[in-house]
Amino acid sequence: MAYHYILFMLAVIAGIYLWPEEEVKVDAAGKTNTQQLELSLETMNKHSADRTVKTPSTYSVETVKTSSKVQLANSQGRELVVALEQFWRECQRLDDCALQLSNLKLQLSKSRYQLLLRYLDLNKDWQRIWVDTELNHLVSLSDKVAEFKQFAAMVWGDFANVIFADEFALYDFSLELGSLSDTSVEEFVDDYQALLAKWQRQEVLLVLESDHSKYEKGVSIIPITYSPDQVQEIKNQLAKRYLTDKDLSAIIAREQQVVQQNDKVDQYQTKLSALNESLRAQRQITNLSDSEWQTYTEKEISKFRKDYFRYQ
Incomplete structure (x- = not known):
């Protein structure tokens, strides 16, 4: 569905809106991860260009329910995109888009009606502009977010603020969090x-x-x-x-566990390095062929690993 690319980053929203500036990427769709803000687009499904209306049934005239009308009129961000997608999906299925648009024209503000009317075409434009767009040449997160907003405004115009309300909020919050570094x-x-x-x-x-x-x-x-x-x-x-005291105890226990795990990793790496150094010294005095030496070192390292983890 076309809305997947707009909403993709919200699926991993927890922990995606704080991005170190040196690691942040911004591409077209507002996608984020723990250390990386990616704004990229998935290829959108093609929408039918034929909106010719046949004689509708009584049911189809009433398919835009009150809740959907409210969302189309008042919502923004993810909720609005879902409502827009649902409208076009249903009216195309029922083949009565023109009738439903005519009905909603009397109930929506001029701006919201224009967004509904132009949504599919704007979505296609949004895809095309981001296919060849790369923001990684920008260094700072603020520059990348600013350029993303600029491109969004270029395609969506004044609609960008309502279509990308959730993404813009996440980006702006992240920028303000970054200001605490000083x-x-x-x-x-x-x-x-x-x-x-x-x-x-x-x-x-x-x-x-x-x-x-x-x-x-x-x-x-x-x-x-x-x-x-x-x-x-x-x-x-x-x-x-x-x-709470319970929360704090759990966090302390977790931090101690992480410290212990890191200590084990350090110990393992130290002992493995010592073994490799010993093997290099042995190689200087052995008469084994290269293939025989390779077999010997593999056995020694395998034995070391088994013994190490057996007693941990």
Whole structure:
């Protein structure tokens, strides 16, 4: 369906709207992941160009239900795109698009009616413009988001703000989160809380409904310039404001587990490096052929791995 490309990035919305500037990619569709904002398009399904109306049944005249009308008239972002897609899918199925458009023309604002009328063509234009568009030449996230918005406005005009309302909100929130990188340690938590308060109405979209998610997001944006002691102090302040004792205990246990796992990995790499060094020394004094030596080293490394993990 044509709306898949517009909504693709919302499927992985949790953790996709904070992007390190040096790793962010912006392509056409607003797609994001944990460290990468990708705005790319999937190929859209072709829509029928024939909207000729045959004599409709009584049922087909009433197919635009009240809820759909409300969405077409008042919604924005994902909800609006779903309503637009549903309208065209259903009216094409019933072959009565002209009649339904005529009916809605009296019920929608001029702007919303024009969006509904032009939606399929604008979608096709949106696909074409992004096929050969690449924003990776831009360095900063702010530049990439700005150029994405520019292209969106070029295709969709004033409709861009309602069609991409969810994406624009995610991008703008991410940019504001990035501004906290210049905040002092003493002001970080207060500034973070102020930012959350500003975006409170968008908590569902930003996946920040729960206090636990607010804590996790706050921890994820602590500036890398802070010292370990400062980082721990920020974590403690965030935990005090957003976590229960049970939540805090679970997080501490998880962090300890991660530390232990990292220690095991470091130990493994250290011992494996020592084994490889020993094998290189042995190679200098052995008379084995290359194939015999290869077999020997593979057996030694395999034995090392089995013994190591057996006793962990």
